[in-house]
Amino acid sequence: MITEVKKYTFIVHHSDYSSLLDSLRDLGVVHIVEKRKLDENSPVGDDMKALNKYREAIRKLPALAPDISSEDKPADLSDPRDALNEFRELLIEIENARHQIEILNPEAVKALPWGDFDKKTISKLKEAGWRVRLYTCSEKKFDPKWEESYHVELISKSKGRLYFALVHKDETEPDIKADEVDIPERTISTINAQKEENENRIREAESVIKQKAPVWKASLNKGVEETMSRLEYFEAAEQADKYAEGNLYVLEGWIPVSEEQRLQILLGKSDCYSFVSEPEPGEKIPVILKNSRFATLFEPITKLFSLPEYRELDLTPFFAPFFMLFFGFCLGDAGYGLIFILAGFIVKRKVDKKYKPVITLAQYFGVAALIMGLVSGSFFGINLIDSGYTITEQSVRYMNNAGIPDNTVSMIDQAKGIHFESRKSFSDGIIQIVGDDNFNKHKRLILRSAESDIPFLNTFRHLMLDSLNLFYLSMILGALQIIFGMILKVVNISKQKGFRYSLSTVGWIVLILTISVFQGGKMLDLVNIENLRLLYTSLIVIAVGLIFLFNNPNKNIFIKLGLALWDSYGIITGVFGDLLSYIRLFALGISSSILGFVFNEISAQLLSVKYVGWLFFIIVLLIGHSLNIAIATLGSFVHPMRLTFVEFYKNAGFSGGGIEYKPFKIKK
Amino acid sequence: METANVLTNSVPLILAYVGLALMILLSGIGSAIGVSMGGNATLGAMKKNPDIFGNYMLLSALPGTQGLYGFAGFFVVNSSGVISDQITMLQGAAIFAAGLALGLVSLISASQQGRVCASGIASMGQGNNVFANTMILAVFPELYAIIAFAATFLINSSI
Numbered sequence: 144m145i146t147e148v149k150k151y152t153f154i155v156h157h158s159d160y161s162s163l164l165d166s167l168r169d170l171g172v173v174h175i176v177e178k179r180k181l182d183e184n185s186p187v188g189d190d191m192k193a194l195n196k197y198r199e200a201i202r203k204l205p206a207l208a209p210d211i212s213s214e215d216k217p218a219d220l221s222d223p224r225d226a227l228n229e230f231r232e233l234l235i236e237i238e239n240a241r242h243q244i245e246i247l248n249p250e251a252v253k254a255l256p257w258g259d260f261d262k263k264t265i266s267k268l269k270e271a272g273w274r275v276r277l278y279t280c281s282e283k284k285f286d287p288k289w290e291e292s293y294h295v296e297l298i299s300k301s302k303g304r305l306y307f308a309l310v311h312k313d314e315t316e317p318d319i320k321a322d323e324v325d326i327p328e329r330t331i332s333t334i335n336a337q338k339e340e341n342e343n344r345i346r347e348a349e350s351v352i353k354q355k356a357p358v359w360k361a362s363l364n365k366g367v368e369e370t371m372s373r374l375e376y377f378e379a380a381e382q383a384d385k386y387a388e389g390n391l392y393v394l395e396g397w398i399p400v401s402e403e404q405r406l407q408i409l410l411g412k413s414d415c416y417s418f419v420s421e422p423e424p425g426e427k428i429p430v431i432l433k434n435s436r437f438a439t440l441f442e443p444i445t446k447l448f449s450l451p452e453y454r455e456l457d458l459t460p461f462f463a464p465f466f467m468l469f470f471g472f473c474l475g476d477a478g479y480g481l482i483f484i485l486a487g488f489i490v491k492r493k494v495d496k497k498y499k500p501v502i503t504l505a506q507y508f509g510v511a512a513l514i515m516g517l518v519s520g521s522f523f524g525i526n527l528i529d530s531g532y533t534i535t536e537q538s539v540r541y542m543n544n545a546g547i548p549d550n551t552v553s554m555i556d557q558a559k560g561i562h563f564e565s566r567k568s569f570s571d572g573i574i575q576i577v578g579d580d581n582f583n584k585h586k587r588l589i590l591r592s593a594e595s596d597i598p599f600l601n602t603f604r605h606l607m608l609d610s611l612n613l614f615y616l617s618m619i620l621g622a623l624q625i626i627f628g629m630i631l632k633v634v635n636i637s638k639q640k641g642f643r644y645s646l647s648t649v650g651w652i653v654l655i656l657t658i659s660v661f662q663g664g665k666m667l668d669l670v671n672i673e674n675l676r677l678l679y680t681s682l683i684v685i686a687v688g689l690i691f692l693f694n695n696p697n698k699n700i701f702i703k704l705g706l707a708l709w710d711s712y713g714i715i716t717g718v719f720g721d722l723l724s725y726i727r728l729f730a731l732g733i734s735s736s737i738l739g740f741v742f743n744e745i746s747a748q749l750l751s752v753k754y755v756g757w758l759f760f761i762i763v764l765l766i767g768h769s770l771n772i773a774i775a776t777l778g779s780f781v782h783p784m785r786l787t788f789v790e791f792y793k794n795a796g797f798s799g800g801g802i803e804y805k806p807f808k809i810k811k
Numbered sequence: 812m813e814t815a816n817v818l819t820n821s822v823p824l825i826l827a828y829v830g831l832a833l834m835i836l837l838s839g840i841g842s843a844i845g846v847s848m849g850g851n852a853t854l855g856a857m858k859k860n861p862d863i864f865g866n867y868m869l870l871s872a873l874p875g876t877q878g879l880y881g882f883a884g885f886f887v888v889n890s891s892g893v894i895s896d897q898i899t900m901l902q903g904a905a906i907f908a909a910g911l912a913l914g915l916v917s918l919i920s921a922s923q924q925g926r927v928c929a930s931g932i933a934s935m936g937q938g939n940n941v942f943a944n945t946m947i948l949a950v951f952p953e954l955y956a957i958i959a960f961a962a963t964f965l966i967n968s969s970i
Contacts, residue, residue: 206862610965727954730961734880737964741883744890774876778957781950 145457146399146431148174151406153394154416157385160392163415164380164807170409171808173396174429175379187377194370197223200230201363207349208356223366226359233348240341240348247341251334254327256299256306265326272313279306280321289319372810379807396807397429428453430801438463440504448788449799456635458797462787465624469786471511472617473779475732476739478523479772480516483509508779519732520607523768524739528607531596532569534559538592545588551577555589566609569593614729621725621790622659625718626652628794635796643696647707648796650689651714657682721790727782735775742767820896823903827894830903830910831885834963837914838881838921838956845874845925852929856936863935866942870928873949877921877956884913884963891967902970909963916959924952 151173155163167173181187257277265275277298285305289295294310306324311317352359383392398406410417422428430450432442438460445451445459474480487506491499520528534555542552554577563569573589574582582589590605608616629652636645661679691707698706746763750756792799849871856867888894888909893902931945 202862610968727958730954730958733961733964734957737887737960738879738883741886744886770879777946778950778953781947782954784947785951 144433144460145451145453146401146433148397148399148422148428148431148453149403150176150420150422150426151396151398151417152420153396153410155392155394155414157390157392159414160380160383163394163413164376166409166413167396168376168379168807168809170402170405172402172806173398173406174804175382175807176395176397176427178382178384181374181378181381185377185381187374190370190374190377193224193227194367194374196227196231197363197366197370200227201360201367203234204230204352204356204360204363208353210353220362220365221358223362223369226355226362227366229355230352230359230363233352237345237348240344243341244338247334247338250327250329251331251338253324254329254331254334256301256304257327257331258298259330259332262326268310273310274313275326276309276311276317277306277324277326278309278319278321279304279324281305284320286319289321293317293319368810375807375810397804399431422453424454427802429804431804432457432459434460437507440500440507441466443501444784444787446803447784448792450801450803452798452801454639455798456631456638456795458631458792458795461627461631461795462791465620465627465791466783466787467507467511468515468620469728469783470508470779471513471515472620472728473731473735473782474508474512474775475515475519475736476521476523476775477513477516478521478525478739479735479768479775480509480512480514482772483512512779515732517603518606518608519613519736520604520609521736521739524736524741524743524771526736526740527597527600527604528609529565529567530600530604532563532566532590532593533561534592535594538594541592542585542588545585545592547585547588551581551585563593566590610729610733613732614726617725617727617729617732618722620728621722621786624725624786624791625721625794626655628791629655632794632796643693647690647694647710650686650693653682654686654690655718657686717793721794724786724790727786731775731778731782735771735779738771738775739768742771820898823898823900824894826903826907827888827898830907831888831894833907833910833914834881834884834888835914836881838884838917839878841918841921842875842878845877845921845923845928846871848922848925848929849874849932852932852936856932859936860938863942866935867932870932870942870945870949873928873946873953874921874925876953877917877924880956880960881913881917884909884960887964888967893967893970905966905970909966913956913959913963917956920952920956924949927952 153163167175181191256279268275282300282303282305289309296308296310298306298308300306307321309317309319383394385392430453432439432445432450434442434457441459441463444466445457451457471480484506487502487509491502494502516522517527520526536559539552539556539559542555543549555573558572558576561572563572569590570582570586587605591601595601595604629648633642633645633648633652636642636648657679661675690711691704692700694707694710695703742763746760746767749759749763752759849867853864853867853871857864888906893906927949928945931941931949934941935945
């Protein structure tokens with residue numbers, strides 16, 4: 144349901160404007176009509192930039208000071224701007240120091256083999272006419288003759304390379320096959336000392352950050368709050384239209400009808416003139432959703448797509464039960480559903496109150512999964528349908544009491560004591576004894592009577608659906624949602640334009656229902672078409688008439704027929720496609736059950752490994768099912784969502800585009 | 812005559828095993844390609860926004876499920892006992908069909924899903940808040956691999 148709102152137009156003298164804004168802000172329920180947007184060029188552009196800087200700093204703080212918790216509330220807060228500047232300066236300091244170290248590193252690598260030496264010695268030698276040159280080559284290539292021919296001094300050896308110095312007279316040129324290296328500008332010790340110095344700078348800066356982080360974090364948060372508050376106020380203030388050379392300000396706002404009284408009391412005390420108006424077509428009206436406790440849990444899902452437009456039907460309470468059912472269908476395992484429910488209770492105690500609705504929603508999903516898991520006969524991947532079938536004395540008594548003919552029961556009695564593994568083998572076995580027709584006539588009762596290996600299942604196992612029936616069920620659920628959507632479309636159109644416009648949709652609904660009920664009934668032998676031929680034919684005629692003759696009350700007959708043909712093509716192919724789309728429910732459900740089954744089988748096989756088999760068993764089970772739950776949950780949420788937003792919304796004629804209700808108020 | 816008998820028995824067996832091989836190898840290749848695309852995109856995004864590595868990792872891992880489906884399909888067929896000396900042509904052809912379907916669909920589904928995830932990761936690296944949106948979009952290619960897997964299971968139950 145969408146809450147009713149009214150529009151108020153306020154007219155004040157410019158000197159009273161800020162007091163009006165203050166009172167509105169205190170009231171906190173008026174959604175101000177947005178006429179213009181703020182941008183970076185407006186006077187508060189600086190504030191907007193500052194907001195970004197604050198937010199960036201808050202984002203970067205935890206990386207450098209991971210230990211601060213959000214509960215720290217230091218008594219002494221500093222000015223947000225000071226905190227920001229100090230933090231940024233230290234960040235720059237750290238950045239510079241890191242950069243320096245990066246530059247020093249390659250130099251250090253080059254200087255390392257040469258150790259420490261005094262450059263002055265080299266210059267003195269140069270003055271005396273001796274040159275010092277540095278060479279490097281691999282150990283194998285080093286020729287000992289060099290040491291005889293020249294003054295060679297081995298400096299160091301590392302990783303198979305030799306580093307040596309050669310001193311020679313200026314005039315002679317040494318002729319050796321080794322790589323010459325430039326004499327390093329600085330010795331390794333100097334470089335290391337500088338690196339050390341930079342590292343110290345980083346350490347100091349980091350420790351200052353760690354120390355001041357709690358205070359800074361709180362101050363920065365305060366800065367964000369203050370700036371946002373200023374921005375919001377300015378934004379609201381900008382929405383007024385100015386008249387009479389800036390003497391009169393006119394502001395428009397929306398208010399829920401329930402809060403109107405409070406506003407009127409406020410206006411009574413102020414120097415403001417105002418008048419009320421009803422929402423008009425074409426206006427952008429804020430949408431406030433109001434639903435039952437159950438449907439409210441699904442509102443976040445509605446908002447993921449689009450809020451309904453003010454005048455149309457809020458579909459949240461209508462898709463909610465379907466969504467829940469579809470989630471259960473897709474997850475398709477009773478054990479996983481149980482985990483959702485139990486985990487929900489545990490998690491609810493440990494987290495913030497604001498997460499409670501989401502967790503409750505998850506628990507509802509768990510309930511649906513539990514139910515649908517039982518319907519499809521899957522519990523943690525264990526196939527509950529094929530849980531052994533045996534005819535016992537009790538079975539015979541049950542069949543007798545249930546009214547199955549005596550000769551059939553006595554035939555089935557022959558199979559007493561034989562244990563069948565699966566429902567299929569049991570059915571085949573019984574069919575061999577009593578024949579196809581006989582079995583199909585009493586199928587449910589016979590299945591119900593058979594004893595299972597797990598006695599607990601006896602009472603409802605016969606209700607569990609096998610794959611083929613699940614396939615049909617998914618399509619049936621789809622058809623139900625589509626038809627329900629079309630009915631809602633009738634309501635929607637009636638609400639917005641009038642019932643006459645919805646007649647063609649009514650025609651489609653009648654047509655689809657008639658065909659499915661009669662043809663489906665014929666297939667299941669529930670309906671005798673021959674007797675009801677008159678009813679059947681007249682319903683179809685009425686439906687076709689509605690579709691072709693009443694689709695558009697205002698246009699002439701030829702255009703109506705043309706449009707109807709075009710619509711028919713669209714709707715027939717559309718509905719077919721939509722219906723088939725619901726097969727995904729079956730596919731997802733069955734795949735998660737099978738994956739669970741596969742993990743069970745693999746872990747069971749591992750059990751036979753000597754000594755540690757049980758450990759592998761537990762590990763594979765835990766990891767396998769966790770993985771399966773994770774993947775299945777994601778798919779079970781996304782696909783029902785797609786079915787809702789595409790198939791259901793389309794058939795319900797949802798247009799969306801509503802704007803969110805954002806009242807002008809003080810941020811807490 | 813003996814040769815003919817051997818051939819009649821071999822053809823369904825060969826078909827069946829080729830089917831199993833296709834199931835595993837094509838879906839495995841698909842997943843490998845998909846998750847690698849995610850990994851590459853992650854390393855690029857880490858340069859710009861290293862704080863949300865966890866999100867990148869989760870998205871990269873999404874295409875991994877198709878390989879799992881291929882393996883599960885193999886497992887289901889293998890443990891049903893259908894593959895034996897007495898395998899019929901019908902059964903061999905059925906398993907081949909299942910393998911072809913599941914393998915090819917998983918191959919393309921996983922590699923394309925990897926592309927979607929990689930785009931999402933790259934976008935997140937540039938600062939756009941699209942983690943949830945990417946997760947949702949990545950689930951759509953996976954649906955077809957799931958359908959192929961369900962088909963494999965149904966084929967297996969009917970032979």
